[in-house]
Amino acid sequence: MTCDNDNEIGSCFESAVKALARARRFDAPVYVTRPNLPTLEAYMRAVAPAWERRWLTNDGALHAQLEAALAMRFDVLCFRLFCNGTVALLAALQALGLEDGEVITTPFTFPATVNALHWRRLRPVFCDIDPKTCNLDPAGIAALITPDTRAILPVHVFGTPCDVDAIQAVADAHGLPVIYDAAHAFDVEYKGKSILQYGTMSMLSFHATKLFTTAEGGALAAPNTVIASEAKQSPPDLNERLRLLKNFGIADENTVIAPGVNGKMSELHAALGLTQLESVADEIANRRRIAMRYNERLADLPGLTTPVFDTEDVKHNYAYYPLRVNGEIYGMDRDALHAQLKLFNIYARRYFHPLCSTFAWCRVEPGCLPVAEAAARETLCLPLYGALSPESAATICDVITQLGTLARETA
Numbered sequence: 001m002t003c004d005n006d007n008e009i010g011s012c013f014e015s016a017v018k019a020l021a022r023a024r025r026f027d028a029p030v031y032v033t034r035p036n037l038p039t040l041e042a043y044m045r046a047v048a049p050a051w052e053r054r055w056l057t058n059d060g061a062l063h064a065q066l067e068a069a070l071a072m073r074f075d076v077l078c079f080r081l082f083c084n085g086t087v088a089l090l091a092a093l094q095a096l097g098l099e100d101g102e103v104i105t106t107p108f109t110f111p112a113t114v115n116a117l118h119w120r121r122l123r124p125v126f127c128d129i130d131p132k133t134c135n136l137d138p139a140g141i142a143a144l145i146t147p148d149t150r151a152i153l154p155v156h157v158f159g160t161p162c163d164v165d166a167i168q169a170v171a172d173a174h175g176l177p178v179i180y181d182a183a184h185a186f187d188v189e190y191k192g193k194s195i196l197q198y199g200t201m202s203m204l205s206f207h208a209t210k211l212f213t214t215a216e217g218g219a220l221a222a223p224n225t226v227i228a229s230e231a232k233q234s235p236p237d238l239n240e241r242l243r244l245l246k247n248f249g250i251a252d253e254n255t256v257i258a259p260g261v262n263g264k265m266s267e268l269h270a271a272l273g274l275t276q277l278e279s280v281a282d283e284i285a286n287r288r289r290i291a292m293r294y295n296e297r298l299a300d301l302p303g304l305t306t307p308v309f310d311t312e313d314v315k316h317n318y319a320y321y322p323l324r325v326n327g328e329i330y331g332m333d334r335d336a337l338h339a340q341l342k343l344f345n346i347y348a349r350r351y352f353h354p355l356c357s358t359f360a361w362c363r364v365e366p367g368c369l370p371v372a373e374a375a376a377r378e379t380l381c382l383p384l385y386g387a388l389s390p391e392s393a394a395t396i397c398d399v400i401t402q403l404g405t406l407a408r409e410t411a
């Protein structure tokens with residue numbers, strides 16, 4: 001395509017994109033994710049016992065069943081369900097007695113991570129991230145530790161495990177707990193065991209956008225080693241403390257032990273979780289197939305960096321497909337690509353955007369966290385879910401390929 005002057009170039013690109021959109025636009029929106037739902041009949045069968053018992057929440061039988069099944073799946077003795085991941089994280093901070101100080105964390109995360117700290121009067125101290133994994137860079141942690149540091153709060157971003165061994169080494173050297181935000185990391189394994197078996201505690205989210213969902217929901221898990229060392233302390237132990245804290249701190253009819261919250265998961269939500277226990281492995285396999293297709297088609301395009309999933313140590317869950325866009329080389333930047341894709345009914349997501357270090361309540365000067373700032377500028381999560389057809393994935397790749405070519409030709 002040739003365009004003769006600057007004015008023509010813009011309109012030339014726009015008309016070429018419009019023509020492409022006429023040919024390749026999806027009839028219905030393709031969103032960044034879609035929950036892996038059972039049939040309505042299967043859900044009704046799962047929830048029926050709660051109906052029959054007229055027992056909707058507060059330690060119901062379905063809740064107990066899901067809690068036990070997940071504890072066994074991840075091989076942890078301490079496992080508590082919550083109404084969502086954010087409240088679970090808040091309860092973890094409370095259960096460990098963390099308040100009034102600083103927590104070293106990553107800016108490249110969802111607002112929930114740093115907002116939970118705010119509610120405990122804990123100030124996030126941001127550490128920059130590793131450019132390859134986009135997880136907290138362990139090399140930066142030690143320099144940020146002060147007498148006010150209470151904990152380290154890393155995030156297994158997009159389900160990719162943090163460098164848990166290096167983080168634990170720094171934490172042990174300074175006697176700090178490590179609470180992992182594992183919202184994205186359902187079923188992820190590292191060195192042959194569940195990622196939830198690392199650190200002091202981990203939080204999961206079962207939000208509707210997550211690989212395993214209860215619509216809204218979450219959980220806390222603690223490794224068995226932590227529970228063993230806790231057992232030496234005075235009761236109630238961590239597992240029991242979490243149970244009480246998510247129910248207002250009520251211990252019995254006469255006793256409230258702490259200012260707990262309402263963090264309970266209902267029977268209706270637990271029933272949805274129970275229906276997915278079996279199908280999540282297939283969902284991961286299907287997502288893997290789509291992710292591999294994206295990688296094959298996009299890896300060699302100029303200016304795009306495709307994600308790494310499984311490695312020797314990592315069994316990934318393929319929960320997200322984070323593509324990095326170098327605008328100078330690809331032809332348009334991440335924000336422009338995100339906007340152009342909408343013309344094709346493709347709703348990718350700028351994730352994480354905005355960066356948490358830009359929030360008014362924990363702002364850091366631009367330029368202080370260069371790796372995270374670049375990741376927040378360049379990352380675009382493409383649609384990824386088990387039911388996405390190979391043809392749809394191919395069309396998304398065609399559109400991204402052709403948009404880049406048009407942008408470079410008209411630049």
Ligand SMILES: Cc1ncc(COP(=O)(O)O)c(C=O)c1O
Binds near residue numbers: 110112217218
């Ligand atoms: C990294 C991360 N942490 C925390 C949360 C919050 O979890 P929830 O929505 O279950 O409260 C989310 C997303 O929902 C997330 O992506």
